[in-house]
Amino acid sequence: NGSETMTVRPRIPWDEVVVGNKLEPFTFDVTYSTLAKDVVGTRDLYRIHHDPPFAQENGAPNIFLNTMWYQGLIGRVVTEWGGYESFLRKMSIKINSHGCPGDTLRVGATVVGRERVEDRLLVALDLTIDNGRRADAVVSSVKVELV
Numbered sequence: 001n002g003s004e005t006m007t008v009r010p011r012i013p014w015d016e017v018v019v020g021n022k023l024e025p026f027t028f029d030v031t032y033s034t035l036a037k038d039v040v041g042t043r044d045l046y047r048i049h050h051d052p053p054f055a056q057e058n059g060a061p062n063i064f065l066n067t068m069w070y071q072g073l074i075g076r077v078v079t080e081w082g083g084y085e086s087f088l089r090k091m092s093i094k095i096n097s098h099g100c101p102g103d104t105l106r107v108g109a110t111v112v113g114r115e116r117v118e119d120r121l122l123v124a125l126d127l128t129i130d131n132g133r134r135a136d137a138v139v140s141s142v143k144v145e146l147v
Contacts, residue, residue, distance in 0.1 A: 006067075006121050007011070008069060011025075011082055011083030011085065011086055011146045011147060012047075012081065012083060012119050012146065013036065014114075014144055014146065017111060017121075017146070018111060018114075018121070019109065019111050019112060019113060019114060020084075020110065021110070021111045022110050023077070023108070023109040023110070023111075024079075024081075024107065024111065025082050025106060025107065025108055025126070026077050026106075026107040027043065027104055027105065027106050027107070028104070028105045028106070028107070029072065029101060029103075029104050030065065030099050030101055030102055030103045030105060031043050031101055031102075032063075032101045033065050033067065034065070034101070034115055034118075035049060035064075036050070037048060038065055038066060038068075038069045038127055042066060042068040043067065044066045044068065045064060046066075048060060048064070048066065049063055049065075049066055050063055051063065052081045052105070059116060060098055060100075060147055061098065062099055062100040062102075063097075063100065063101065064098035064099055064100050065098070065099040065100075067093065067095060070093060070095065070099070070101075070138055070140075071091065071093060073079075073105075073107065073129075074091065074093065074107075074140050075088050075091075077107050077109060077127065077145070078109070078125060078127075078142055078144050082123065082144050083146065083147070085147040086144050086145060086146050087099070087144065087145040087147060088143075088144050088145075089122065089140045089142075089144060089145050090141075090142060090143040091140060091141070091143075092140060092142075093138065093139070093140045094125065094138070094139050094140070095117045095137070095138050096134060096136055096137055096138065096139070097131055097134040097135065097136075097137035097138075098127075098131070099131050099138075100110065100122050101133075103131045103132055103133075104131075104132060105129050105131055105137075106128070106129065106130040107127060107128075107129050108127065108128050108129075108130070109125050109126065109127040109128075110126050111124070111125055112124045112125060112126050112141075113122060120145050121145065121146040122143055122144070122145055123145075123146060124141065124142070124143050125141070125142050125144065126139070126141050127139070127140040127142065127145075129142075
């Protein structure tokens with residue numbers, strides 16, 4: 001009939017959220033196709049993200065992922081852990097090293113806090129992305145509401 005069904009992952013049970021617990025590591029291979037999708041999907045047409053000679057002339061090792069791409073990756077990791085109906089309430093992000101074609105990004109995350117505010121179940125996570133050249137290529141702190 002042409003309709004698709006999506007399996008919604010149930011949220012992680014509140015009593016299983018323990019400060020200090022680590023989320024299952026996540027890896028992502030960056031390719032030239034990844035960068036093409038990044039540029040088109042975010043409409044970030046700055047040449048440093050799609051023109052290798054321009055990127056290198058400006059001090060980068062190659063074209064590289066933009067901030068919005070990392071925000072999306074972090075959102076994906078967090079909501080796959082918290083359940084697809086979880087809600088990302090807050091995010092900070094710092095990029096220390098570029099993610100370029102040929103890199104394998106390794107995302108690690110740790111539960112650093114949990115609190116019940118009124119009827120909300122909030123979990124704080126610290127995430128780090130290792131790009132193979134720098135263990136803290138990207139660092140992020142998020143607060144997610146479990147629904």
